[in-house]
Structure formats: C-alpha cells, structure tokens
Amino acid sequence: MVVLLKRDWRGMENIPAEGGFIAAVNHNSHIDPFAYAxxxxxxxxxxRFLAKSGLFNKGFIGAAMRGTGQIPVYRESTDALSAFRAAIDAVERGECVAFYPEGTLTRDPDGWPMTGKTGAARVALQTKCPVIPVAQWGANELLPPYAKKPSLLPRKTHRVLAGPPVDLDRFYEREMTPELLKEATEVIMAAVTRQLEQIRGEKAPETPYDPRRERIEQRRRTHAQRRDERTQERTRGGRPAAREEGLGT
Structure with missing residues (x-):
C-alpha cells in the first residue's frame, strides 16, 4: 500500500492501546480492508474484519483471510449469527473487530456513507466496548467502487481520520429491540459521517442514502412499467377489431 498510496493519517491516538473495541469504518472501495488494515x-x-463467506474460498485472498483470523459472514443461512458470536468472543478477548456497518460498498452517488446494518451496534451493546468511528477516503480514487482496473497515476492519497469513541451510554440499560439497534446504528453512522466530512471538507446529505428505499422505489418503477406494458398490449390487441368495424384509424 505504501507504493500505491500516499498517507494522510489522523486520529491514531483514538485507537485504544489495549482492550477490545470495534472500529466502524465507511466502505467505498474493494481495497478498503487492505488500506485500513x-x-x-x-x-x-x-x-479482524467481518467479510462475506464467499471471499474465504477465493485463492490467495481466501488463504490470507483464513490465515489472519478474519471472520466469515454467512448471509441468508443458519450460520448467519455465528459471525456475531465470533465478533463478541474476539472483543471479549481484547481484540479489535473492524465493521463496515453499511454491509457493502456505498451506493451513494457521491460516496457518502449509507444507512448502516445493526451488527456493529449489537456487538457493541452486548460487550459495552468502545466503538471508534473511522472514515477513509482515497482508496476509492485508486480503485473506484465496482471498477475492474485501478487508476494508478497520479498517485493517490489515502486519508484516514479516527474519531473519539461514540457515546452509546444511553442505550446500555435498555432492552435490545430492533428499534434500539436501529437508533444506536444511526448514532454510529452519524459519527462515521462526521469524520468523513472533516476529511472531505464538505457536508454530507442530511438524509443518508438508503439502499432498501431504493429497492422499494425500483420495484415500484418495475411494477408501473409492467402495468403500462400490459395496458399497451391490451390497446394494441383491440385495434384490429375496431378497424374491422370501421372504427379504427
């Protein structure tokens, strides 16, 4: 990474010197894990990163992830909760677990953090460990989201800012409901976004990009398109009869 990226790293003093903690990091490039590590x-x-289980079967990358003790996430399976148990165990042993709360590369058009999933909040509230909000920018300029080839020149700068621990005290003594986890996640993601605002020197959108809302809108557009197509088919199907009766054009 030294060869590929210049460095502008700040906030290293906020990374705990000892004890278990969570790093909550924004995600805008496939090389983020290497750059942040x-x-x-x-x-x-x-x-230790949580990563999609499929990556553990991909040649050199999979071997490296298995060898360095990364944590596989088995989505949509009976093993899905095993990742959270492993993360809790790691934190309680005094290790750092790095979460990308967005769960995937951001789909925000301008690269801002999206709404987050609740995994990091769940582990944090169960262990009461520090959550360090971290923003990074620059790896996405070397390898933009979903790009297949890197942009090597000119040499890019990897900017990282780690903030102080997120204050989650108000959540600790409350029942861990889906609503509570959602609220705690929003607090964590807001802290991550503030770090990125400092790096970029600009304000993020007031409302984070929500991929679930986008999927709902896409389904609505698809349904509307299909409805219009069916209407057009019925209209076209009625024209021959109208012409036979002398009513067509």
Whole structure:
C-alpha cells in the first residue's frame, strides 16, 4: 500500500492501546480492508474484519483471510449469527473487530456513507466496548467502487481520520429491540459521517442514502412499467377489431 498510496493519517491516538473495541469504518472501495488494515497496523493493533463467506474460498485472498483470523459472514443461512458470536468472543478477548456497518460498498452517488446494518451496534451493546468511528477516503480514487482496473497515476492519497469513541451510554440499560439497534446504528453512522466530512471538507446529505428505499422505489418503477406494458398490449390487441368495424384509424 505504501507504493500505491500516499498517507494522510489522523486520529491514531483514538485507537485504544489495549482492550477490545470495534472500529466502524465507511466502505467505498474493494481495497478498503487492505488500506485500513495498513493504518491500524501502524497503531500497534491488528484488526479482524467481518467479510462475506464467499471471499474465504477465493485463492490467495481466501488463504490470507483464513490465515489472519478474519471472520466469515454467512448471509441468508443458519450460520448467519455465528459471525456475531465470533465478533463478541474476539472483543471479549481484547481484540479489535473492524465493521463496515453499511454491509457493502456505498451506493451513494457521491460516496457518502449509507444507512448502516445493526451488527456493529449489537456487538457493541452486548460487550459495552468502545466503538471508534473511522472514515477513509482515497482508496476509492485508486480503485473506484465496482471498477475492474485501478487508476494508478497520479498517485493517490489515502486519508484516514479516527474519531473519539461514540457515546452509546444511553442505550446500555435498555432492552435490545430492533428499534434500539436501529437508533444506536444511526448514532454510529452519524459519527462515521462526521469524520468523513472533516476529511472531505464538505457536508454530507442530511438524509443518508438508503439502499432498501431504493429497492422499494425500483420495484415500484418495475411494477408501473409492467402495468403500462400490459395496458399497451391490451390497446394494441383491440385495434384490429375496431378497424374491422370501421372504427379504427
């Protein structure tokens, strides 16, 4: 990473020197894990990432992930909760677990963090460990989201800003309901977004991009399109009869 990216790293003093904690990091490039791991290695703490289980079967990358103790996430299966149990165990052993709360590369058109999933909040509230909000920018300029080839020149700068721990005290003594987890996740994502605002020197949108809302809108557009197509088919189907009766054009 030293060869590919220049460094502008700030907030390393906010990474706990000891004890378990969560790093909540924004996600805008496929090389984010390597770039962020480089940052955190330099603080003396080794992160463990939660990653899609399929990556553990991909040649060198899979071997590296298995060898470094990363945590597979088995989506849509009976093993889906095993990742959270592993994350809780790691934190309680005093390790760092790095979460990408968005769950995937951001789909925000301008690269801002999306709404988050509740996994990081769930582990944080169960263990009461510190949650460090981290923003990074620059790896996405080297390898933009969903790009197949990197843009090597000119050499890009990897900017990282780690903030102070997120204040989650008000959630600890409350029942862990879906509503509570959603609220805690919003607090975590707001802290991550504030770090990115400082890096970029601009304000994020007031309402984070929500991929679930986009999927709902896409379904609505699809249904409307199909309805229009059926209407057009019925209209076209009625024209021959109208012409036979002398009513067509």
């Amino acid at each position: 480089h940052f955190q290695y330099n603080t003396g703490r080794v992160p």
